[in-house]
Amino acid sequence: MxxxxxxxxxxxxxxxxxxxxxxxxxxxxxxxxxxxxxxxxxxxxxxxxxxxxxxxxxxxxxxxxxxxxxxERWLPGGPVAQDSGAAGTTVPGGRPAPQFSTVRLREGYATAEVDEFVERVLATVNGLPVSRPVTAAEIRRVQFSSVRLTEGYDIEDVDVFLDTAEAWLS
Incomplete structure (x- = not known):
């Protein structure tokens, strides 16, 4: 290496x-x-x-x-895939779960909030049962808590995914 x-x-x-x-x-x-x-x-x-x-x-x-x-992927015990609650939310032929970069010492989005929302988005667009389907309007309005000094998702990566997801639902 x-x-x-x-x-x-x-x-x-x-x-x-x-x-x-x-x-x-x-x-x-x-x-x-x-x-x-x-x-x-x-x-x-x-x-x-x-x-x-x-x-x-x-x-x-x-x-x-x-x-x-x-x-993180190179080390023993490192993640095989992105550690995301939404990772298992794809169906054959469905939209795949996104892979967000993580940040530590600069501002990012709270991972748990993003994972929960992405899981709902993927369930909605993949036609899976979900208690609260996501709408394009909800995607435009969603706001996640910002984190610093703890691991969070890269803001730009998440925002790009949200733009794509909004297009899927429009």
């Missing part, structure tokens, strides 16, 4: 390069089954926190967050 080549920025949201590099080295060692200390777990990735350089360069937060989300 190759070490990621994060870009470097001097301004904006960025993480300390030394702290990120240390965790990345441990992730790669764990994925390759090389012992260089304690193995990294999925929980370690989800709870990772890095300092922000006061002055000087750092790695862009969005690049590091995306790498950490992808790295």
């Amino acid at each position: 190759l070490k990621p080549a994060f870009s470097v920025r001097r301004l904006g949201q960025r993480y300390d390069r030394g702290e990120v590099d240390a965790l990345v080295d441990r992730i790669i060692a764990t994925a390759e089954h090389r012992s260089v200390g304690p193995d990294v777990t999925v929980d370690d990735l989800r709870n990772a926190a890095f300092g922000t350089p006061l002055l000087g360069a750092g790695y862009p937060t969005e690049e590091v967050d995306k790498f950490l989300a992808d790295a």
Whole structure:
């Protein structure tokens, strides 16, 4: 496995390069089954926190967050598919469950709220029984709680799915 080549920025949201590099080295060692200390777990990735350089360069937060989300699949015990309550809501020939990117240290949507709503959307469009079918108008009005410093779904990914789902129901 190759070490990621994060870009470097001097301004904006960025993480300390030394702290990120240390965790990345441990992730790669764990994925390759090389012992260089304690193995990294999925929980370690989800709870990772890095300092922000006061002055000087750092790695862009969005690049590091995306790498950490992808790295969950490489670790023992990592998810095989996106961990979503809506994952089993497809039927043969039906609309598939979306795969949302997760974010940790920037604003995202609360995963439980999104999962519940997506499950209702997929049940509605796939013709499955649902206690409250979703309408296009409800999709336009839906608002999810924002989260920071805890895992949430990438806002843009969810909004793109909602636009697509609204088109399905229009």
